[in-house]
Amino acid sequence: MCSTANYVLPLRRNCEVLPPPGRLCGGASMPGPFPGVRPHGAPQDTEMDVAWQELMAITELQEFQVPTEGSYETAQYQSMDSMAPVGDYGMVPAHPQPPAPPAACEMSGVDTYDGCYPEEVPACRLASNTDAMYGNSEPQQSQRMLPASSHSQPPLMGLREHMNMSGTSQVHRRANSCLSQGLNRHMLWTVHGQTAHARSADDLESDSGLSLGSSPPLASPDNPVCAAPGYQSVEVGVTHSDGEPDGMTEHTRRAHAHYQMEYQSPAPSYLHSGAHSSYFSPQPGLSHIQPNALTPRSVKLQGHTADLSDMYDSTQPSRGSSQLHMYTKPHLSSSTPAPMSRDERRAIALKIPFPMDKIINLPVDDFNELLTQFTLTDTQLALVRDIRRRGKNKVAAQNCRKRKLESIIHLERELSQLQTQREHLVQERLEFQRSLAFMKCRLTDLYAEVFSHLRDEHGQPYSIDEYSLQQTPDGKIYLVPHTTMHKREHC
DNA sequence: GATACCTGTCATCAG
DNA sequence: AGCTGATGACAGGTA
Numbered sequence A: 001m002c003s004t005a006n007y008v009l010p011l012r013r014n015c016e017v018l019p020p021p022g023r024l025c026g027g028a029s030m031p032g033p034f035p036g037v038r039p040h041g042a043p044q045d046t047e048m049d050v051a052w053q054e055l056m057a058i059t060e061l062q063e064f065q066v067p068t069e070g071s072y073e074t075a076q077y078q079s080m081d082s083m084a085p086v087g088d089y090g091m092v093p094a095h096p097q098p099p100a101p102p103a104a105c106e107m108s109g110v111d112t113y114d115g116c117y118p119e120e121v122p123a124c125r126l127a128s129n130t131d132a133m134y135g136n137s138e139p140q141q142s143q144r145m146l147p148a149s150s151h152s153q154p155p156l157m158g159l160r161e162h163m164n165m166s167g168t169s170q171v172h173r174r175a176n177s178c179l180s181q182g183l184n185r186h187m188l189w190t191v192h193g194q195t196a197h198a199r200s201a202d203d204l205e206s207d208s209g210l211s212l213g214s215s216p217p218l219a220s221p222d223n224p225v226c227a228a229p230g231y232q233s234v235e236v237g238v239t240h241s242d243g244e245p246d247g248m249t250e251h252t253r254r255a256h257a258h259y260q261m262e263y264q265s266p267a268p269s270y271l272h273s274g275a276h277s278s279y280f281s282p283q284p285g286l287s288h289i290q291p292n293a294l295t296p297r298s299v300k301l302q303g304h305t306a307d308l309s310d311m312y313d314s315t316q317p318s319r320g321s322s323q324l325h326m327y328t329k330p331h332l333s334s335s336t337p338a339p340m341s342r343d344e345r346r347a348i349a350l351k352i353p354f355p356m357d358k359i360i361n362l363p364v365d366d367f368n369e370l371l372t373q374f375t376l377t378d379t380q381l382a383l384v385r386d387i388r389r390r391g392k393n394k395v396a397a398q399n400c401r402k403r404k405l406e407s408i409i410h411l412e413r414e415l416s417q418l419q420t421q422r423e424h425l426v427q428e429r430l431e432f433q434r435s436l437a438f439m440k441c442r443l444t445d446l447y448a449e450v451f452s453h454l455r456d457e458h459g460q461p462y463s464i465d466e467y468s469l470q471q472t473p474d475g476k477i478y479l480v481p482h483t484t485m486h487k488r489e490h491c
Numbered sequence B: 001g002a003t004a005c006c007t008g009t010c011a012t013c014a015g
Numbered sequence C: 001a002g003c004t005g006a007t008g009a010c011a012g013g014t015a
Helices: A045-057 A069-083 A102-106 A122-127 A129-133 A139-145 A153-163 A175-192 A201-205 A224-237 A250-264 A296-302 A305-315 A318-326 A342-349 A356-361 A364-372 A378-453 A482-490
Strands: A009-011 A467-471 A477-481
Touching: A342 A356, A342 A378, A356 A364, A356 A378, A364 A378, A378 A467, A477 A482
Parallel strands: none
Antiparallel strands: A009 A477, A467 A477
């Protein structure tokens, strides 16, 4: 065991031989660390057939006949021609006539609303102007069944450009060009488009869509706007040249009748808690339409209301004009409200007897009670539940995104704070290192100073290389030879 | 035309 | 079991 007994010269603190520090250690610098329109070409027949086969595979559509190729063109021109002279339905001419399989119009019961989605009777209603105008044609089925790049897309793109999409600001941007462009495009579309069915805006705007089983696509009542100019072009350019004396085929009449029932008759009040205050009031007619209720197409149409109304007034009876104005906003302001959503249009199309906000926001018990107060078809029920699910998920998604953004902001802020703190700590470490270097330097000086004053019994100075100063826990300081220290270290 | 962003929707999971 | 919220993924629209 080693002990301090080996120390040769016990020294005391504050020894007289220890002079005060004479100088500061210099040079203690420390290095411191200091980041479409399908090229207006007719779709291939095979593709068309496949598309229709896929469509027909849908249960709700199986009752319809797949139109023959020849029927498309017939329908295109026939329907358009037939539309022109119609005087009872003002909205009729106000939309491009989508090529529809006339064969499907042979089906019975088309003129009777059975509560099904309008798309469930696509051919006839599509053949009519009604659906292409307000409703859409099997949007989701089509989207699911028909790939985006399918043959049916081009004509649809034409229709999309022509009729424009709902719910997009694009409506406003293109509003001015809608009339002129829509006319030309419609003509092209009419001539070249040979798609078996036309998709309405709903169709075009829809994404992957909802479940096919629960929510078949619905007709949308918002497609008429740009269609008007398109139809005008048809009416002017094509005129009634075929063999439709009265200019209206049977299926067209039925479709118009359908439209009359759907959009002209008193509709339930759809009060929406969101951007859309109400888009239908119980009173039929025009005056009740809220600005918010206007669809993009109606908004788009707004800019051309005068022109169109003049044309319609001259060619269409007041009834049709009334229908046209039904979706016409008095003033097109920059603060144009959001257009009707797809579900809103669907609700209108299916005549859901209660407002959207109730569908979405009511507690489940109240919601179920509400459902019991009305006799709804299965289709209506499915739609209502889908609307509720989508509405809630929509809000949830909005909240989720909001939270995500807030989380990102929070994390960025936290990151910034941590970076600041890190910089502070780095500076602090640098200061400590500097201080430590200074203290080491000073200790070295003091060490040398002490040794310079130490003398052995012979008056000789101790060598700093042979001796070192050690302090014991009790505060005593000893001069220890390195050999002893080495022994201690070994101990 | 490519890209980023926004929004709606769907699918899925968990409570 | 059904409802609801949360969220990733996807698609479409827009700038």
